[in-house]
Amino acid sequence: GRPVDALNTWMVAAKIESGSVFRAIGRWGTVSRRGIxxxxxxxxxxxxxxxxxxxxxxxxxxxxxxxxxxxxxxxxxxxxxxxxxxxxxxxxxxxxxxxxxxxxxxxxxxxx
Structure with missing residues (x-):
């Protein structure tokens, strides 16, 4: 599929409904709500x-x-x-x- 389709699929799997797509990841693997x-x-x-x-x-x-x-x-x-x-x-x-x-x-x- 197209890159946009892949990104949408990834966002659904990551449960990202709003905010930044690419987010900071903390030392212990915690995904932040803020973007990198x-x-x-x-x-x-x-x-x-x-x-x-x-x-x-x-x-x-x-x-x-x-x-x-x-x-x-x-x-x-x-x-x-x-x-x-x-x-x-x-x-x-x-x-x-x-x-x-x-x-x-x-x-x-x-x-x-």
Missing amino acids: DPQSVNAIIKQRVELAGLDSGEFSAHGIRSGYLTEAANRGIPLPEAMEQSRHRSVQQASSYYNNATRRSGRAARLL
Whole structure:
């Protein structure tokens, strides 16, 4: 199935009905209600990238998050909808990724 289906199945099995999907796990295996911190997300990404045999210097949590917004812009997804997924609070920051994507793929760029 699709990754979204797998995630939904996992959330049902984990009995997660609200809040963060990826949660902190305490020393004794206790699952917290709070999400894992950004530094942990970054460390996990870098570790998994290395396990895949790729250069971890080319990947980061920020890169994935900003890359998501750029790809959303390229696919014509409205900024507010994309911000719901990326959890950006600043329209100014999120829109910078949209502006960059528009400059690369807009009508003016096609003249080059």
